[in-house]
Amino acid sequence: MREVAAEAGVSIKTVSNVVNDYPHVRPEMRARVEQAILKLGYRVNVTARNLRQGRTGLIGLAVSEISLPYFAELADAVIRAGQEHGVDVLIEQTAAVRDREIEALTGARRQMTDGLIFSPLGLGSDEQDLLEVDYPLVLLGERIFDAPVDHVTMSNVVASRAATEHLISLGRRRIAVLGAHPWEQMDTAVLRVRGYREALDAAGIPFDPALIRSVKLWHRETGARLIDEMVSEGVGFDAVFALNDALSIGALRALYLHGMRVPEDVAIIGFDDVQDAAYTTPSLSTVSPGTAEIAETAVTMLMERIAGNGPTQPRYVEAAFQVIPRESTLGRLGPA
Amino acid sequence: MREVAAEAGVSIKTVSNVVNDYPHVRPEMRARVEQAILKLGYRVNVTARNLRQGRTGLIGLAVSEISLPYFAELADAVIRAGQEHGVDVLIEQTAAVRDREIEALTGARRQMTDGLIFSPLGLGSDEQDLLEVDYPLVLLGERIFDAPVDHVTMSNVVASRAATEHLISLGRRRIAVLGAHPWEQMDTAVLRVRGYREALDAAGIPFDPALIRSVKLWHRETGARLIDEMVSEGVGFDAVFALNDALSIGALRALYLHGMRVPEDVAIIGFDDVQDAAYTTPSLSTVSPGTAEIAETAVTMLMERIAGNGPTQPRYVEAAFQVIPRESTLGRLGPA
DNA sequence: TTGAAAGCGCTAACAC
DNA sequence: GTGTTAGCGCTTTCAA
Numbered sequence: 001m002r003e004v005a006a007e008a009g010v011s012i013k014t015v016s017n018v019v020n021d022y023p024h025v026r027p028e029m030r031a032r033v034e035q036a037i038l039k040l041g042y043r044v045n046v047t048a049r050n051l052r053q054g055r056t057g058l059i060g061l062a063v064s065e066i067s068l069p070y071f072a073e074l075a076d077a078v079i080r081a082g083q084e085h086g087v088d089v090l091i092e093q094t095a096a097v098r099d100r101e102i103e104a105l106t107g108a109r110r111q112m113t114d115g116l117i118f119s120p121l122g123l124g125s126d127e128q129d130l131l132e133v134d135y136p137l138v139l140l141g142e143r144i145f146d147a148p149v150d151h152v153t154m155s156n157v158v159a160s161r162a163a164t165e166h167l168i169s170l171g172r173r174r175i176a177v178l179g180a181h182p183w184e185q186m187d188t189a190v191l192r193v194r195g196y197r198e199a200l201d202a203a204g205i206p207f208d209p210a211l212i213r214s215v216k217l218w219h220r221e222t223g224a225r226l227i228d229e230m231v232s233e234g235v236g237f238d239a240v241f242a243l244n245d246a247l248s249i250g251a252l253r254a255l256y257l258h259g260m261r262v263p264e265d266v267a268i269i270g271f272d273d274v275q276d277a278a279y280t281t282p283s284l285s286t287v288s289p290g291t292a293e294i295a296e297t298a299v300t301m302l303m304e305r306i307a308g309n310g311p312t313q314p315r316y317v318e319a320a321f322q323v324i325p326r327e328s329t330l331g332r333l334g335p336a
Numbered sequence: 337m338r339e340v341a342a343e344a345g346v347s348i349k350t351v352s353n354v355v356n357d358y359p360h361v362r363p364e365m366r367a368r369v370e371q372a373i374l375k376l377g378y379r380v381n382v383t384a385r386n387l388r389q390g391r392t393g394l395i396g397l398a399v400s401e402i403s404l405p406y407f408a409e410l411a412d413a414v415i416r417a418g419q420e421h422g423v424d425v426l427i428e429q430t431a432a433v434r435d436r437e438i439e440a441l442t443g444a445r446r447q448m449t450d451g452l453i454f455s456p457l458g459l460g461s462d463e464q465d466l467l468e469v470d471y472p473l474v475l476l477g478e479r480i481f482d483a484p485v486d487h488v489t490m491s492n493v494v495a496s497r498a499a500t501e502h503l504i505s506l507g508r509r510r511i512a513v514l515g516a517h518p519w520e521q522m523d524t525a526v527l528r529v530r531g532y533r534e535a536l537d538a539a540g541i542p543f544d545p546a547l548i549r550s551v552k553l554w555h556r557e558t559g560a561r562l563i564d565e566m567v568s569e570g571v572g573f574d575a576v577f578a579l580n581d582a583l584s585i586g587a588l589r590a591l592y593l594h595g596m597r598v599p600e601d602v603a604i605i606g607f608d609d610v611q612d613a614a615y616t617t618p619s620l621s622t623v624s625p626g627t628a629e630i631a632e633t634a635v636t637m638l639m640e641r642i643a644g645n646g647p648t649q650p651r652y653v654e655a656a657f658q659v660i661p662r663e664s665t666l667g668r669l670g671p672a
Numbered sequence: 673t674t675g676a677a678a679g680c681g682c683t684a685a686c687a688c
Numbered sequence: 689g690t691g692t693t694a695g696c697g698c699t700t701t702c703a704a
Contacts, residue, residue, distance in 0.1 A: 044682075348697095
């Protein structure tokens with residue numbers, strides 16, 4: 001910058017002004033400086049600017065695993081939203097393990113970022129004090145904590161009630177749930193099971209605990225395993241509500257291996273509307289949670305907090321959802 | 337740091353020495369400083385350190401789209417490998433568009449990172465001069481450029497020859513290829529098609545250009561579209577070699593919609609061994625490209641370049657591959 | 673083995 | 689409108 005100033009015959013401050021688009025610079029000066037910048041191939045040193053401004057231009061995104069399609073798609077959306085706001089995104093993987101989530105919340109990386117978007121899965125709902133951090137934070141998921149933190153989520157109860165109602169409207173009565181967390185007091189799984197029960201109650205369908213299958217991690221393989229268990233236990237069911245699409249993809253595979261036809265014998269609906277859900281055989285009915293909207297909202301909120309002009313009160317936003325019926329509940333839809 | 341020095345009654349330099357594990361510090365001093373650090377809750381300011389050292393502790397990873405399962409899994413592996421080396425990973429999406437790849441190569445973000453791992457897809461093989469950059473760079477993919485840059489890839493020709501031979505060994509003769517790039521002089525697609533032709537030639541199977549289906553982007557939907565095209569053109573085929581798994585997942589779906597049985601009527605094999613490939617119906621035969629090995633090698637090479645202790649010559653490494661036969665070529669394998 | 677002082681490249685405050 | 693100066697928090701000479 002000093003060299004540029006010398007080349008242009010102005011002070012270092014003027015160069016800074018030009019680089020930062022400070023309005024009160026004479027066009028002539030500006031032109032001269034820009035010339036010099038071009039000639040010398042000058043580029044501002046971001047690190048120095050950050051040091052001076054106490055900002056890094058980076059925000060963190062902490063999720064369990066980026067290789068899970070839902071989080072990959074979320075990361076994509078967050079990176080795009082960040083771009084709009086002029087920040088880059090540093091992704092951290094927690095594997096949904098409590099200690100690694102705490103590390104994400106308190107570790108050295110928090111110093112490299114101006115704020116964090118965090119999807120907590122391993123933290124207990126009694127550990128809210130961990131969320132009282134001294135940097136801007138936005139949580140993804142239901143307000144399971146009492147901590148005064150911004151939350152962005154979707155209407156889990158209403159959405160899963162709608163998904164269950166879709167199955168009921170098709171005449172299904174024995175609807176299994178995959179991925180429940182009965183050991184949790186409050187989390188996404190709990191809320192989605194609540195929506196399921198509401199739908200059952202409204203339709204006058206008796207609740208059978210044997211149909212509620214629990215597993216902590218919502219992966220393809222655990223979805224398959226839960227189906228295997230039900231089959232070997234001899235639990236009868238004519239529909240499956242998987243609490244996310246990875247579970248439902250695993251379930252689909254297991255049902256096929258057990259010779260059960262989808263949807264003739266068993267209808268199945270998932271949650272998340274990952275891209276793969278449209279390409280399974282049969283294609284997967286699911287709930288679209290408005291991932292892009294969630295990402296944009298979260299980034300916008302975080303940027304407001306970073307700029308220091310958010311409201312005093314923590315905010316709570318629910319993105320719109322949509323039930324997407326496909327072949328796994330409706331049957332063969334014919335050539336695309 | 338100044339406060340810590342004051343608290344411990346030592347100079348700021350001693351604090352720095354302690355923080356950086358400089359060996360020649362008297363245990364007594366060290367203890368006193370550590371006490372003060374604990375008491376004051378001090379943490380080094382990474383930005384300041386970076387400014388001083390000219391390092392950022394960040395490496396870039398530029399891929400087309402993180403929401404494509406292969407790149408999501410690659411990113412996962414690179415983040416893990418980076419962790420081993422004490423660096424974080426900044427992911428950039430180029431959408432395989434030339435201008436965005438150039439932006440990734442030359443943009444402002446290159447200033448926030450110490451080096452870049454880059455998977456070029458949009459750049460022409462005649463634009464090697466763009467790769468003559470002044471920072472550490474490792475390319476993912478074949479050495480399609482003459483630029484003196486480290487490359488990490490897999491044995492595309494040999495691997496796709498092996499995949500094709502697998503189909504041939506099953507008695508298939510009319511093997512379609514999905515995702516060719518006939519307009520390219522040299523890229524991954526060209527190499528994989530070369531392996532295909534080698535296998536055909538070795539088996540004495542005539543080459544039919546009508547079976548080579550071209551599409552730039554290897555997505556699920558383009559895979560489906562290519563199958564649709566072949567069917568509507570009346571091109572007969574008894575096997576499909578999709579140049580990646582996304583294409584093969586799309587193809588699988590399209591074949592189903594056209595009422596063609598897999599593998600009875602059409603066997604199909606993909607490339608990448610993404611996690612989903614094991615969960616489709618039927619499960620997808622594919623080629624495992626050693627993604628973890630590629631990621632680790634690339635990060636290690638990059639870190640060597642950053643440290644300035646790599647060889648003068650550019651390196652070229654090929655990861656080991658493995659053909660993974662599943663139901664889409666072998667037929668129903670029975671319950672897991 | 674430790675301390676003092678300079679300076680990484682930039683922006684903010686203030687003076688001109 | 690533009691220049692001067694101080695200093696962000698750290699590491700790195702160099703001297704003690």
